[in-house]
Amino acid sequence: MILGVDVGGTNIDIVAFEKDFSHVATYPTRDYVAKLDKLLNELVERYQAKAVGIGFAGWIRRGKIIKAPNIKLNDFKLKLDVPYVLDNDANCFALYASHVLGFKNLIGITIGTGIGSGIVVDGKVYRGEGLAGEIGHWFVGGNEICTCGGRGHLECYFGGWSFKKRSLNAIELVESGRIYELEDFEKLCICVANAVTLLDPEAVVFGGRIGSSLNERTLKERIYRYLMSEFRPEIKTLNDPLAVAKGACLMVMK
Structure with a gap:
């Protein structure tokens, strides 16, 4: 038995894995991040887990968290x-996407x-060196x-905290289709196209609360605008809110 944990900027998701994955619980990050070790030790005992994999929304080098922009x-x-x-x-998301979709070379974007x-x-x-x-x-x-x-980073213009700062509702933007009209969506697609040109992957897989809700066809059309014709990766969304926690389990088994 392995526990997988996704410590995100908004929520902490926990899964258990033995033969299959099962959802254990979801907690608000701001309320539980300070007592996560106590919580996990209780779950380890309850599930008789042998190890824990943790996906953390921060920059990690040689096993040490050196920056966490959206977590205290x-x-x-x-x-x-x-x-x-x-x-x-x-x-963790990229590893799980590779595992479940069968791509050996990919970029995973949450x-x-x-x-x-x-x-x-x-x-x-x-x-x-840790931060790729x-x-x-x-x-x-x-x-x-x-x-x-x-200053001037992609996150300043696209993503949950950026939308909230500008009083934009991410869910409404996606459901109405207005998200594709934003100049900021173009910034995202240009960055993805540049990453594709650098790495030449088989696929780009989008996940996360916003990323997994984006339309594959629209993503493909807009990203391809900025790519030379020789680059044609598959563009996929992976609509699994527990993908990071599941990928954290796979990290333990690698």
Whole structure:
């Protein structure tokens, strides 16, 4: 038995995995992040888990969290009674997307509170020196201040916290189709196209509360606008709100 945990900017999702995945619980991050280790130790005992995989919405280098733009890092601590693996949440998503969709080379992009991305090459997560794939913090122009402290990043214009800051409702934007009319959607598509040109993956897979709700056809048409004809990756959405937590389980088994 393995527990998988997704510590996102808004929610903490927990799954258990033995032969199949099962949803354990979902908690608001702001209320539970400071007592996550206590909660997980209780669940480890209850489920007799042998290990825990944790996907965290932050920048992780050599097993240490060095920045968490959308989570109060001072509240986060881990003292678990079993071995655990800690990795970036988008890396966990990308690994699960590779596993469930069968692509050995892909870019996984999560769009929820912020924007994360993970890279899978030959079936393995590529981390570089630890921070590879932070597409949400690519500079796209302007002087807007990002939650990471930088300016003009993609996240400043597209994603949950950016929409909320501008009094935009992400769900309404997606359901009405107005999200595709935003100039900020073009910024997203340009960044994705640039990442495709750099990495030449088989597929780009979108997930997260906002990302998984986007229309595949529209994403493909708009991303392809900025690609040379030699680059034609599959563009997919993975509508599984527990994908990061499931990917965290897979991290333990790698």
